[in-house]
Amino acid sequence: MRWVVFVPFFGVLVAATVFGYMLSQGEDQGSAPSTRIGKVLPTLSLQDLSDEDLIRVNEDLYGSPFLLNVWGSWCPSCRIEHPVLNKLADEESVRIIGLNYRDTRDGGQEWLVDRGDPYEFTVFDPIGEFGFDLGVVGAPETYFIDAEGIVRHRHVGILSERHWDNTLRDVWESL
Amino acid sequence: MRWLLLFVLVLQSPWLMAQTIGEGTGLLTPDDQTLVEPLRQFSSSDLEERFHRLNWTLRCMQCDNQAIGDSNAPVSAQMRDRVARLLEDGYSDREIVDFMIERYGEGVTYRPRLGGHTIWIWVAGFALTAFLVAVILGIRKRHSGPSDDPGDTKLTAEEQARLRALRERSRGESA
Missing domain, CATH: 1.10.8.640 (Cytochrome C biogenesis protein)
Known part of the structure; x- marks a missing residue:
């Protein structure tokens, strides 16, 4: 029965291993927990980036699965991500909707002219109100949303081709 | 300067x-x-x-x-x-x-709410403390038993004879 004394040490060791493993997993995938996963998108009522008279609401988004990509022309990482999105839209016909986050209208429009437009349409969220309700921390972020508007996955940071090939394509196809 | x-x-x-x-x-x-x-x-x-x-x-x-x-x-x-x-x-x-x-x-929040999964932090803390107290009490009890006290020891006549014989022998060896 002397071994009983070592049970707590053993317990701590096991816990440290498990938590360490979980931490390293999270960083690899670029996926982040979100309180929105499994829930429907918050209420949306924003102008379209290209047309201020056009108000986009939740129903405009739903119908088929899509990626909601949070971007801004001020965001250096989005520069790296943008070609990947172009490729996904062109080659794999992934439906992507843009959320232009805390940007200026001119800056956003110029960006799409210069770098190509992978988005079905982009909603304009200059103060970041919708982003705030969604729990956006910073750009870029990409939400995987099904046809009913339920958030299924959240990807924080640059969506790279490696991420897409490793895990995200499977997530997309499962929607 | x-x-x-x-x-x-x-x-x-x-x-x-x-x-x-x-x-x-x-x-x-x-x-x-x-x-x-x-x-x-x-x-x-x-x-x-x-x-x-x-x-x-x-x-x-x-x-x-x-x-x-x-x-x-x-x-x-x-x-x-x-x-x-x-x-x-x-x-x-x-x-x-x-x-x-x-x-x-x-x-x-810097003060996580009690309930859901956070309850386990408290339960685990108290459970571990209780376990350690039990282990310490167990060890103390074993060490404070009557058999550990040399003053209390009662030897049978046979054991006393064997002890005496052993002492004689060791005295003979050291001489």
């Missing part, structure tokens, strides 16, 4: 830092891209006090180990702004924290 200059600079640095943080915080507005913390007007000094207290109980989601009251990240500025607005709308402190948890998850 150079040293004197350096000394003066070092003396000034905390003040300089305070200045930059103060100037850098704030909300990014669409018409004005500079970050300036708005001069907030509260309808009562009580609200203002609660505002500052809440700022130090909510965590910045973009930076590590900073409260939103201490951070100049855009998302923190936005959260401060929202806290101020909710306070004016008559929300209680608890409702404001709930509002933030709904968007950013349990990690947003």
Whole structure:
């Protein structure tokens, strides 16, 4: 029965291993927990980036699965991500909707002219109100949303081709 | 002379830092891209006090180990702004924290709520303590048993004879 004394040490060791493993997993995938996963998108009522008279609401988004990509022309990482999105839209016909986050209208429009437009349409969220309700921390972020508007996955940071090939394509196809 | 200059600079640095943080915080507005913390007007000094207290109980989601009251990240500025607005709308402190948890998850507050998975932190702590106490009591009991006390030891006649024989032999060997 002397071994009983070592049970707590053993317990701590096991816990440290498990938590360490979980931490390293999270960083690899670029996926982040979100309180929105499994829930429907918050209420949306924003102008379209290209047309201020056009108000986009939740129903405009739903119908088929899509990626909601949070971007801004001020965001250096989005520069790296943008070609990947172009490729996904062109080659794999992934439906992507843009959320232009805390940007200026001119800056956003110029960006799409210069770098190509992978988005079905982009909603304009200059103060970041919708982003705030969604729990956006910073750009870029990409939400995987099904046809009913339920958030299924959240990807924080640059969506790279490696991420897409490793895990995200499977997530997309499962929607 | 150079040293004197350096000394003066070092003396000034905390003040300089305070200045930059103060100037850098704030909300990014669409018409004005500079970050300036708005001069907030509260309808009562009580609200203002609660505002500052809440700022130090909510965590910045973009930076590590900073409260939103201490951070100049855009998302923190936005959260401060929202806290101020909710306070004016008559929300209680608890409702404001709930509002933030709904968007950013349990990690947003420095005081996680009791219940759900956080209950296990408490249960595990008490369970481990109880276990250790039990182990310590068990060990003490075993060591304080009558058989461990040489004064109490009763030997049978046979054992006494054997002991005597052993002593004789060892005396003979050492001589």
